[in-house]
Structure formats: structure tokens, C-alpha cells
Amino acid sequence: MVRVRTPYLIASTLAFFLLVFLVIPVGEVIYVAFQDSSTGALTLINFVDFFKTSLFRESFVNSFYVAGMSVLFASLIAMPLAYFTTRFNFGGSIIIQTLGIVPLIMPPFVGAVAMQLLFGSNGSANLLLDQWFGINIPFMEGLNGVILVESIHYFPFILINLSAALNNIDRSMEEAAQNLGSSGMRLFRRIVLPLAMPGYLAGASLVFLKAFDDLGTPLLLNVNNMLATQAYLRISSIGISDPMGYVISVILVLFSLFSLWVSMLASKGKDYSGGGKGSSGLLKRDMRGWEKAGAYALIVFLLILVLSPHISLLLLSFGTIWSYSVLPDAFTTAHYVEVISTTREYITNTLLYAGIAASFDVFIGIAISYVVLRTQVIGRRWLDYIATGALAVPGVVLGIGYLRTFNDFNVPVIGKPLASWWVIIVIALTIRRLPYALRACTAALHQVSNTLEEAAENLGAGKTATVRKIVVPLMAGGIVAGFVTSFATATVELSATLMLVTAESDAPLAYGIYVFMQSAAGRGPGAALGLIAVVVVALGSYLAHHFIERNKRLQVTSTG
Amino acid sequence: MSLVTQVEPVRLTIENVHISFGKTKVLQGINLEIEPGEFFAFLGPSGSGKSTLLRAIAGFGPVPQGRILIDGKDIVSLSPWKRDVGMVFQNYALWPHLTVQKNVAFGLEERNVARAEKEARIKEALDMVGLSHLADRHPSQLSGGQQQRVALARTIVIRPRLLLLDEPLSNLDANLRVQMRTDILKLQRKLGLTTIFVTHDQEEANTISDRMAVLDKGIIQQIGSPMELYDNPASPFVAHFLGTTNMLEGTVVNAGKHSLLRVDDDLLLPFDSDDVAQRGALVFRPQSIVLNPESPVEDAVKLRAVVDSREFLGATVRYTLSVGAVKMLADEEHRRGRGIYDPTETVELVIPRRQILFIAEK
Numbered sequence: 001m002v003r004v005r006t007p008y009l010i011a012s013t014l015a016f017f018l019l020v021f022l023v024i025p026v027g028e029v030i031y032v033a034f035q036d037s038s039t040g041a042l043t044l045i046n047f048v049d050f051f052k053t054s055l056f057r058e059s060f061v062n063s064f065y066v067a068g069m070s071v072l073f074a075s076l077i078a079m080p081l082a083y084f085t086t087r088f089n090f091g092g093s094i095i096i097q098t099l100g101i102v103p104l105i106m107p108p109f110v111g112a113v114a115m116q117l118l119f120g121s122n123g124s125a126n127l128l129l130d131q132w133f134g135i136n137i138p139f140m141e142g143l144n145g146v147i148l149v150e151s152i153h154y155f156p157f158i159l160i161n162l163s164a165a166l167n168n169i170d171r172s173m174e175e176a177a178q179n180l181g182s183s184g185m186r187l188f189r190r191i192v193l194p195l196a197m198p199g200y201l202a203g204a205s206l207v208f209l210k211a212f213d214d215l216g217t218p219l220l221l222n223v224n225n226m227l228a229t230q231a232y233l234r235i236s237s238i239g240i241s242d243p244m245g246y247v248i249s250v251i252l253v254l255f256s257l258f259s260l261w262v263s264m265l266a267s268k269g270k271d272y273s274g275g276g277k278g279s280s281g282l283l284k285r286d287m288r289g290w291e292k293a294g295a296y297a298l299i300v301f302l303l304i305l306v307l308s309p310h311i312s313l314l315l316l317s318f319g320t321i322w323s324y325s326v327l328p329d330a331f332t333t334a335h336y337v338e339v340i341s342t343t344r345e346y347i348t349n350t351l352l353y354a355g356i357a358a359s360f361d362v363f364i365g366i367a368i369s370y371v372v373l374r375t376q377v378i379g380r381r382w383l384d385y386i387a388t389g390a391l392a393v394p395g396v397v398l399g400i401g402y403l404r405t406f407n408d409f410n411v412p413v414i415g416k417p418l419a420s421w422w423v424i425i426v427i428a429l430t431i432r433r434l435p436y437a438l439r440a441c442t443a444a445l446h447q448v449s450n451t452l453e454e455a456a457e458n459l460g461a462g463k464t465a466t467v468r469k470i471v472v473p474l475m476a477g478g479i480v481a482g483f484v485t486s487f488a489t490a491t492v493e494l495s496a497t498l499m500l501v502t503a504e505s506d507a508p509l510a511y512g513i514y515v516f517m518q519s520a521a522g523r524g525p526g527a528a529l530g531l532i533a534v535v536v537v538a539l540g541s542y543l544a545h546h547f548i549e550r551n552k553r554l555q556v557t558s559t560g
Numbered sequence: 561m562s563l564v565t566q567v568e569p570v571r572l573t574i575e576n577v578h579i580s581f582g583k584t585k586v587l588q589g590i591n592l593e594i595e596p597g598e599f600f601a602f603l604g605p606s607g608s609g610k611s612t613l614l615r616a617i618a619g620f621g622p623v624p625q626g627r628i629l630i631d632g633k634d635i636v637s638l639s640p641w642k643r644d645v646g647m648v649f650q651n652y653a654l655w656p657h658l659t660v661q662k663n664v665a666f667g668l669e670e671r672n673v674a675r676a677e678k679e680a681r682i683k684e685a686l687d688m689v690g691l692s693h694l695a696d697r698h699p700s701q702l703s704g705g706q707q708q709r710v711a712l713a714r715t716i717v718i719r720p721r722l723l724l725l726d727e728p729l730s731n732l733d734a735n736l737r738v739q740m741r742t743d744i745l746k747l748q749r750k751l752g753l754t755t756i757f758v759t760h761d762q763e764e765a766n767t768i769s770d771r772m773a774v775l776d777k778g779i780i781q782q783i784g785s786p787m788e789l790y791d792n793p794a795s796p797f798v799a800h801f802l803g804t805t806n807m808l809e810g811t812v813v814n815a816g817k818h819s820l821l822r823v824d825d826d827l828l829l830p831f832d833s834d835d836v837a838q839r840g841a842l843v844f845r846p847q848s849i850v851l852n853p854e855s856p857v858e859d860a861v862k863l864r865a866v867v868d869s870r871e872f873l874g875a876t877v878r879y880t881l882s883v884g885a886v887k888m889l890a891d892e893e894h895r896r897g898r899g900i901y902d903p904t905e906t907v908e909l910v911i912p913r914r915q916i917l918f919i920a921e922k
Contacts, residue, residue: 451650452655454649454653455649455714456666457641458619458640458643458715459666459670460670461641462641465670
């Protein structure tokens with residue numbers, strides 16, 4: 001019975017990998033959090049200690065405050081944009097839909113320092129405000145800075161989900177309300193808003209999650225009284241036996257799980273789409289002259305705000321000295337020359353690590369999606385759940401877990417612990433980005449009709465030949481998209497990397513940016529590295545989009 | 561070598577096949593013998609198990625209990641790719657990333673057929689379905705009928721022992737359907753392939769098959785030629801499924817010679833049957849009824865009926881009539897200028913006795 005054994009072999013290999021590099025390290029972190037550090041007995045004392053310490057209480061409140069306010073400001077940016085593009089016939093829609101996702105191609109920490117030069121107390125914006133109105137607004141002071149940076153970077157989650165929800169509303173819903181005598185704001189409040197709510201919630205909970213977990217941004221803005229930064233600082237300064245880092249990790253995981261759960265519930269539980277009758281989306285109307293002017297003014301303002309991290313990063317990377325002035329004194333390419341000539345290994349390491357990780361990701365992604373969708377292996381869904389669960393594990397937590405679990409495991413031949421070998425960085429990237437590749441592969445395999453495989457078997461192809469000749473080629477678009485997404489996002493991953501880099505020569509680009517940005521003199525080269533990363537990610541995202549679209553076309557025409 | 565001459569037709573035997581999906585029993589004790597070179601149809605409503613049975617012959621779906629034999633050899637434990645049982649899928653299942661040529665080449669490549677022979681056989685198969693000129697197209701560039709032909713070519717090119725067709729015409733429009741079914745029949749006769757055809761459309765099964773099996777609820781209800789089944793349905797289900805019919809249930813009075821069936825208090829109808837059942841139904845087709853005959857009909861049941869309503873169907877006019885409280889359908893052939901009856905009109909309703917079939921209740 002070869003037919004039965006092979007899937008089990010593949011499934012158990014996958015399960016083993018996930019167990020060793022995801023379940024056990026995270027389990028270890030949770031276990032240690034509940035362990036008395038001297039006796040090893042199970043206890044809640046660490047949590048009691050945590051809440052007794054005023055710094056931790058403050059960090060806890062701050063993390064909540066920052067995540068909550070980020071959701072609020074992200075909503076303020078996203079809601080008008082979503083509303084204008086779905087409600088009106090309006091040329092600006094395309095600009096918004098395109099530029100609206102731009103912030104996602106750069107992780108917030110990359111532009112954080114550059115944003116200080118634009119919005120800090122001595123930054124361009126405040127210099128101008130002082131000159132014109134004699135006022136100074138503390139955009140970037142302490143927690144404000146984190147909130148500003150996070151909301152500017154993550155509002156697209158709300159924009160994308162909310163626009164999709166609004167576009168999916170069956171037009172007859174609104175027409176029925178009008179038919180029964182409702183109109184204007186009342187109709188909006190009673191019909192449109194409730195129908196769009198799941199989409200909004202799905203996006204908002206993702207923003208909350210991202211802002212709550214983020215390590216790089218507060219670190220670079222020198223805001224240390226938050227949970228993720230405290231976890232990192234405790235482990236890196238006191239050591240991996242300090243229980244506080246683990247307690248914070250448990251709290252981070254809990255809230256990540258919670259917001260992911262809310263997000264999934266919101267996007268799955270209520271599908272209000274009209275069943276594909278063709279007429280979905282709100283009733284669109286043309287704008288009057290003054291409305292149009294107002295809308296454009298608002299949109300231009302928001303887009304400038306949204307693109308400010310990129311603009312400031314660009315200025316910083318090409319600027320000579322930029323201090324107490326609206327713009328840099330002069331422009332130069334010296335920073336690029338410097339990073340490419342002296343710290344090339346950051347770039348080559350990144351390409352190597354992200355390349356290997358993304359390859360593993362699609363490989364594992366194909367295997368898991370195939371086992372889940374095409375075999376009868378008992379418990380196969382758990383592979384999917386666990387791999388996707390990696391989304392709920394903040395990078396800091398995974399990093400701490402790896403340090404704790406693999407520090408005593410010496411790699412044969414190399415002769416040093418796995419936790420300080422560069423390969424562990426690649427594994428961390430693989431686990432962190434696996435959900436993206438898995439989702440892409442699963443979607444692609446869903447599109448491949450079962451009968452296409454049966455036809456191949458019917459004509460004499462065994463399971464392996466069928467997968468190789470039919471399934472994988474038909475999934476190609478999704479596989480490439482999954483690879484590129486995993487690759488691009490792995491390029492700029494910082495939080496797990498930060499914990500795991502032991503030698504500068506093994507460090508990837510994101511780590512390099514972090515190191516450069518620590519000193520005033522390093523900002524220029526740091527920004528140059530940042531911009532290189534942005535270009536890599538942007539290119540990757542474009543390619544991913546391209547392949548997904550191409551695949552869609554292929555699939556659509558094949559069913560017709 | 562040519563496709564036309566190579567096939568030695570096989571016999572397919574299905575012995576006591578049971579299939580369950582979890583707790584749902586989909587097939588319950590199927591026994592069937594299909595003769596070499598026969599064009600056989602599985603006919604039944606959706607959920608009757610006909611597709612499951614076809615897929616089991618190809619090796620898909622749960623492993624069945626029982627035996628499926630090709631020329632006496634059990635194939636149940638063989639993998640699908642080792643069966644040489646060619647199947648044309650309902651949605652054709654053409655691979656969108658391969659051209660027509662490559663789709664057809666696939667099975668030959670899996671069999672490591674030498675290049676020259678491969679090309680010759682692909683050409684021959686595409687010629688047979690009349691698509692040689694489209695060999696370099698992708699499936700998405702073909703019409704539904706052309707896709708169907710590619711699927712057929714892709715299957716026959718491997719010289720299968722059996723040809724299985726899973727509702728192959730259901731995705732085509734009405735005109736094309738008629739064209740395709742004659743083409744498929746011609747091809748089958750030319751190749752002499754033992755062929756099984758699954759359909760839920762009785763007209764399709766009637767026109768194309770030598771014999772058919774009517775399935776319902778996972779059980780074969782009856783096997784026979786289309787006309788045998790139409791004229792002598794063994795059960796009410798078969799009678800209904802093969803076309804509109806009158807079916808009057810009742811209690812048997814005076815079983816044996818000169819039997820009568822009491823349909824209701826006011827209606828007793830005579831029938832001829834050796835069956836001694838207590839209850840049963842009389843079955844006769846609407847076109848068997850004559851209304852107001854111009855010349856007397858011998859050996860017939862004559863009743864007085866009132867027209868309830870009529871439907872004009874083109875070739876016929878269908879009347880719904882009341883005989884007391886009992887409803888009956890009668891079809892009258894329609895010609896230009898022929899008179900029709902109006903609702904509430906009273907007519908003489910005549911059923912020749914040899915048109916009446918008795919089906920005993922089981």
C-alpha cells in the first residue's frame with residue numbers, strides 16, 4: 001500500500017519541522033514564564049513580579065495606548081480614502097488604490113529615524129510651523145512618534161479590507177433601503193456601515209497586532225518603555241535566564257492571538273457579498289465641483305503624509321548634513337558608495353538568507369497545501385493551523401525561544417551552538433514568512449481542479465508524475481507570488497534577527513540599518529541601505545502582484 | 561498500426577459492488593455485465609450513484625467492496641494509472657498550461673512511446689476528431705465543442721481497453737449536443753471500444769446506447785435496451801424516469817384472468833397479468849390514449865372524461881383530463897388545422913388494452 005504511506009511520510013516530516021522550530025521554542029518560552037527561576041517549579045510568581053514592577057506596568061499600558069491610538073489614526077487616514085474611492089466616480093481612485101499600499105512595502109523601523117528629521121521638534125515641519133505661526137507640535141515626542149510611524153505604515157490594512165468590504169456590498173441592499181424611504185447619512189449609518197464593519201474590524205485588528213508587536217520602531221526612536229522593547233532589552237542585557245523577558249513574551253503572544261482571532265472572525269464570520277450577481281459596490285455618483293476640490297485637497301494632504309517616510313528616507317540617503325534645516329544642506333551619492341563598498345555583506349547576506357528562506361517556504365507551502373487539500377492524512381489540518389499560527393508569534397518571542405532552546409544544541413562539524421549559527425536566522429525567517437507562502441500555495445492549489453489530476457492519472461501518470469507535470473506547473477503563478485512575498489518581507493525582517501545575530505559578518509540588511517541608525521553619522525548610510533531594501537521589496541511586491549494577476553487570467557480562461 | 565484496428569474489445573463484469581462515503585451508502589450491490597464492443601449507458605437522477613460507479617471503474621473515489629473485472633481480471637486493487645481505462649471528464653479536464661498537441665501527447669509520454677509513433681498517433685487521433693489544425697492552440701482558445709473533442713482525442717490516443725464518458729454532453733448547447741452524440745457514436749463503432757456513458761438525460765441514453773442500466777439510490781433498477789425499458793418498465797421509478805406516464809395505483813380485484821384494479825370507488829380498470837399481487841399500478845403512456853376515436857378501437861377500455869386544461873407542446877397537444885376524481889394525461893398528435901378540445905368539454909377516452917402495463921407493488 002504505497003499509496004497510503006507516502007503522504008504520511010511527508011506529513012510527519014513537515015510536522016517534525018514545525019514542532020522543532022515553532023511549537024517547541026514557543027512552548028519553551030511559555031513554560032519558562034511559569035517557572036520559578038531558581039527552583040524550576042511551576043509558579044505564577046513571575047507574573048506577580050511583572051505587575052509589581054512599575055516600569056513593566058507602564059510598558060504594558062504604553063503598548064496598549066500605542067496600539068489603540070495607531071488604530072485610531074490609521075482609521076482616520078483610511079476611512080476617507082476608502083469612502084471616496086467606493087462612493088464616487090472620481091479620477092483620484094486609482095491614485096489612492098496604488099499609493100495607498102505603498103507604505104506596506106517598507107517596514108516602519110526603516111523610516112523611523114528619517115521621520116524624526118521631518119517631524120521631530122527640530123525637524124522640517126516644526127521649523128516651518130515655527131517660522132510661519134510660531135508654534136511647535138510634538139509629533140515625534142516619545143510615544144507620539146511611535147504612534148505616528150505605526151499608523152502611517154499600517155493604515156493600508158484598514159484601507160484594503162474596508163474598500164473590499166464596501167465593494168462587496170450588494171447594490172440591492174442600498175437600493176432596498178432607498179426604496180423603503182431611507183437616504184443620506186441615515187442610510188449610511190443603518191445599512192452601509194454595519195455591512196462594512198467586518199472588513200473594517202479585520203483591518204483594524206491587524207493594525208493593532210502590528211503596532212503591539214513591533215520592536216524596531218520604538219527601539220530606533222529610543223522609546224524603551226513598551227513591552228516588545230522591554231522583552232528585548234531584558235534578554236539582551238540581563239541574559240536568557242531572566243524570567244521577565246518570557247513573561248512579556250507570553251503577554252505578547254496572547255494579545256497577538258487575540259487580535260488575529262478577531263481579524264479572522266471578522267473576515268470569515270460574516271460574508272455579506274451578494275453572491276456574484278454582478279451589481280455589487282455602492283451606488284456611485286459624480287462629485288460636484290467644490291466637493292471634488294475638497295476631496296482632492298484632503299487626498300493630497302493624506303498622501304503626502306503617507307509618503308513622508310519614503311520622502312524623508314530619500315532625502316536622508318542623498319543628503320550631506322541635515323540638521324536644524326528644512327532640507328539637507330547639499331546632496332551626494334557618497335552614502336550609497338559607502339554602504340556598497342564597505343558593508344556589502346549586509347546586502348549579500350540578506351539576499352542569501354531571504355532567498356533560502358523563501359525557497360523553503362514555497363517548498364513547505366506546496367507540501368502542506370497538497371497534504372491538506374489532496375490527501376486523507378489524519379490531522380492534516382493541524383499542519384495548516386500550526387504553520388499559520390506563526391503569524392501570532394512576534395519575532396522577539398521566536399528569537400527568545402530559539403536562544404533558549406538551541407543554545408545547548410551544538411551543531412556537529414561546525415562546533416558551535418545552533419542558536420549562534422547564521423543558519424538559525426534563515427530558519428527564523430522561514431518560520432516567520434511561512435504563512436505568506438502557505439496562503440499563496442493553498443490559494444493556487446484551490447484553483448487547480450481535482451479532475452485535472454485525475455485526468456493525468458487516468459492517462460497513466462502516477463502521483464509523483466502528476467504533481468510534477470500537472471499540479472506544480474498549474475500552481476506556478478501562486479508559487480512565484482508566494483516566493484516573492486516571502487522573500488520581500490524576509491528582506492526587512494528585524495525583530496527575530498535582532499535577537500539572533502551574533503556576528504556582524506553574519507548580519508542581514510535590516511540589522512545593518514538598525515546599527516547605522518544608532519549614530520548620527522550613520523544615518524546617511526543607514527538611509528541608503530533602507531532605500532535599497534525598499535527597492536528590493538517594491539520590486540518583489542510588483543512581481544508578486546504581476547504573477548498573481550497572470551495566474552488569475554490563465555485560470556479564468558481555462559475554465560471558460 | 562492504426563487506432564482503428566488495434567482494439568480487441570473487452571468484457572466488463574461488475575460483481576456485487578458496494579461503495580460508501582463515510583456512513584452514506586452510495587452504491588449497494590451492483591451486478592452488471594457489459595458485452596465486448598457494447599455502448600452502454602448508466603442513466604439516473606443526480607445522486608443515484610451513476611458517476612460514482614463510473615469513477616470506481618476508473619479507480620477514483622473510495623475503494624469499492626466487490627469485484628470489477630475486465631475480461632475476467634479483477635482491477636479493483638490497481639492504481640488508476642495502471643488500468644488503461646480511458647475516461648472523458650464532465651468538465652473535460654484539459655490542462656490549461658499545455659497545448660492541444662501536448663494534452664494529447666501526455667498519455668503517450670507516460671507510456672514512453674517512441675517519438676515517431678507518438679507523433680503519428682497524435683495526428684491520427686486529432687484527425688479522427690477533426691482538430692488537426694488546432695494542435696498548437698491552448699484549451700482556453702477553443703470552443704466547448706472543440707474542447708470536448710480534444711478530451712476525446714486525448715483519451716482514445718492511448719488505446720484504452722474501455723472508454724468511459726462522464727456526462728460528456730452536459731456542458732454543450734442543445735444543437736451541438738445532438739451533433740456530438742452522433743459523432744461519439746460513429747467513433748465508438750469505428751473503434752469497436754467497449755464504452756460506458758453516464759447521463760441523466762433519457763433522450764441521450766435512448767439515442768446512443770445499445771443497452772442501459774437505470775440507477776436510483778445506489779441500486780440498479782433495471783437493465784435492457786432503451787425500447788425494452790420504455791415499453792416494459794419494471795418499477796414505477798423506471799416508468800417515470802423514462803418519460804411522462806400515467807400511473808394509477810390501486811387494489812387488485814379478482815387476480816388472475818380478467819383481473820381488475822380498483823383505482824377509486826368509481827373506477828375499476830381491467831388488465832392482463834399473471835401477477836397475483838394485492839396492490840399495484842397500471843401504467844400507460846399519454847400517447848397511448850385516443851380521444852373521441854373516429855373509428856371504433858377494439859379491445860380497449862372506454863371512459864368518459866372532462867378536459868381540465870391543455871398545453872401546446874408543438875408536435876403534440878397535452879390534455880389533463882378528469883375521469884371522476886382520477887386525473888390522466890393524454891397526448892394528441894398535432895397537425896395544422898386539427899381541432900382541439902377546450903376545458904370543460906366532455907370527451908370519450910379510449911385506452912387500448914395492450915398499452916396497459918401492470919406493475920405489482922413490492
